[in-house]
Amino acid sequence: MHTSSLKELAAGLKARRFSSRELTQHYLGRIERLDPGLNSYITVTAERALKQADAADALLAQGQGGPLTGIPLAQKDIFCTAGVRTSCGSKMLDKFVAPYDATIVKKLDAAGMVMLGKANMDEFAMGSSNETSFYGPVKNPWDVTRVPGGSSGGSVAAVAAGLAPIATATDTGGSIRQPAALTNLTGIKPTYGRVSRFGMIAFASSLDQAGVVARSAEDAAAVLQAMSGFDPLDSTSVERPVDDHVAALDRPIKGLRIGLPKEYFAEGLDAGSRAAIEAAVKVFESLGAVVKEVSLPNAPLSVPTYYVVAPAEASSNLARFDGVRYGHRCDNPVNLKDLYERSRGEGFGAEVQRRIMVGTYVLSHGYYDAYYLKAQKVRRLIYDDFRRAFDEVDLVLGPTAQNVAFKLGDKTDDPVAMYLNDIYTIAANLAGIPAMSLPCGFVEGLPVGLQLMGNFFDESRMLNAAHQYQLATDFHKQWPKGFAS
């Protein structure tokens, strides 16, 4: 069952070949059996899942329900779920039970999906290897000595290993795309403002965007469709109808204009990955796409810009975790200062503390103009680069990451090396455009990801191109050893 596409699962459910309860139990069984070796879930919500499955079955039995009714999923533990612990991968929220559901949780519940549990993640989504989680690192199913990428490491490991057919994820600087690339999945970060951020614990508000990681563009399209749309509870969500992503999948891509940004193929890109990407470009050409070189001259400024803007916003967003109303509180505080210092010192891990420090510094009096304001100006330049590129092409194509998955522990002592993991993904967040990663080959048995970036609200076109590519290739159908059966 776990090798089926969502469409196949939906058909099976609809034809009552199996029930949602059976499907859910199948996944719960796999989680119990296989997750101890991967650590992809922080919390498994079996009871809640079976209840949802029964409700879905009741609907299906009456011939009701939509294309997602009864299909299980994993929710990244950054989304608030009423009555279920929402930890955000942090000791700070280890005992936090949200009093409300995030908008996307509500939407997917309403679509009839069954939440299997809450997926592991880097603490407060800060990390590119899922090694900063308070709940321990997640292992890459393709090689358990390697990282799955981050911050949505739990989401991708669960889907890659067949412990969930699909999972939600979030992307602030690449946290959907880089882990998807490292685990042979299709992950999409939509346009900023397309999916509500309400109930998604904020890391960097102007960059955070929810999306999905899936086994195919087709699967991703179905769930993204259900998650998207205007939310009056999120002032930055955009009031604009959602395109029919699923209907757009089958369009031929003849004449699709694809741009290859030369800055994305410069030094630093691993040779094997480059070869895989170049081969993929050939596939697109064979499907009728027109490929040309474009330039994103300010793209190399993405990483430094991001590491000003994101920590600045994070230092502000994380100020609310003070031990006063919820979350970790130190034992026996002697006074207010002690309460703050120890609660935050104990509740936050090293990487989170580092980013709070950096963010506090760049917003400080006398430094604001030199760092934050300047970074916002560079951000504008990066945005302008994309604007210009999209005058010439429909999609921009490049690598998702410089390398395949690295070994656990390899980069934990070198934050800058870790930050460079997101060198190709950050620009899309800074510009606010949609971007996705899809499997395009292997280097020494490890998956390589291809990145597509689209114009604002052009998710359908991106998913269409990815789907057409996946009809012509079978990289995305490959399973890590030991997990297919």
Place this chain on the structure above:
Amino acid sequence: MSFAIREGWEAVIGLEVHCQLRTVSKIFSGAATAYGAAPNTQADPVTLGFPGVLPVLNADAVRYAVTFGLAVDAQVAERCVFARKHYFYPDLPKGYQISQYEQPIVAHGRLDIELDNGTVKTIGITRAHMEEDAGKSLHENFTGVTGIDLNRAGTPLIEIVSEPDIRTPAEAVAYLKKLHQLVVYLGICDGNMQEGSFRCDANVSVRRKGAEKFGTRTETKNVNSFRYVEKAIEFEIERQIEVLEGGGKIVQETRLFNPDTGETRAMRTKEDANDYRYFPDPDLLPIVCSAEYVAAIKAKLPELPEAKRARFEAEYGLSPYDARTLTSSRALAAYYEAVVKASGAEPKLCANWVATDLLGALNKAGKDIEQTPVSPEQLGGILDLIRDGTISGKIAKDLFEIVWNEGGNPAEIVETRGLKQVTDTGAIEKAVDEIIAANPDQVAKVKAKPTLAGWFVGQVMKSTGGKANPQAVQALVKAKLGLED
């Protein structure tokens, strides 16, 4: 005893007023803003700053802020933004206050105040910005811990900052009273100072007369009555002059007023001031006030006190004093105009009755004009009865008291209780004759000194229970005693 600034010195005063806007719900959430509810019963997840929640701006708060700006001839910004102001305090749930910093919604306004000597002085309003109120820390009724009530957190405020144009404590009070009257008039603030709806911080410095440079200022926080503001500023001026004359220096600091002692004391110096790390709130879009939007608000502005006063003088022929009294609040002015409309009595007579009798009675009963038991129609009815000679002014006062206590239609009350003025000269003549016959000594006195005729008038009125028409009595007494007019 009136306060005078020491010879050779001048004070420079600027006021910051926090004015709670009278919206039904909070500035960024749907929680209620009503005062006095049980602690934390008006604290929803947004108010509590739960992880993942997002602010959504209350449109009424913006409308009220713009209303204020227009009423003080200020510029309303076409585009303004919210900024986060960071500091840690238990009653500040998010670790930052959403406020406005570089781009306030209102700037460059003015307010004319009238000084005791009758001259008018213009006080500049630097800016008015929107922000959310904090909660309250409760130290009473707790031992060893502090209670936190977040009901007030998120209540919309405008902070109105004056130019340092104020020179004396009396001017400061005049400005505050004027501002208070204005915001209540506009209906944007309930003006309740005990409940903290209108709070003031005073910036005070002193300098030698003729000096150009401002002295170092102190800020005295939260002085919440007009009298306390006056006292605090008086104290601060005296204190600063004392320090400077003693060869000392003023430290830039925040001070706290103690109403029991009438003194201010240092709370924190500039050195321990927070670095607020302001930056534009990425969760909120810029506020755009189009010309049409502002014009629509302008069209609905109520008549302001100044204009109303001038109109009352011109239209009703009132003295400046009466006009000011009757326009001191919108409700009172509306009441007065309703009386004028309801009765055919002279507007001047209406003014006397409203300003003296009605306000006197309300004052005695501790009631507001909104709580008056005598409606404008009832009072108008009483005045009509005076006008057409049905009752005397004296009976009218009794009638007013009856209506106040028992209600009812004045004309009917006069009818049923026999309060009608006696205008039948036969009856009056009879009474006059009787009094003259019974008091030969008085007759002799009056003949010698005609100004004493009033004694007879009084006796006749007494004997008729006040119902005789005083003019008729007067005329008859004079005729019977052979006195000339």
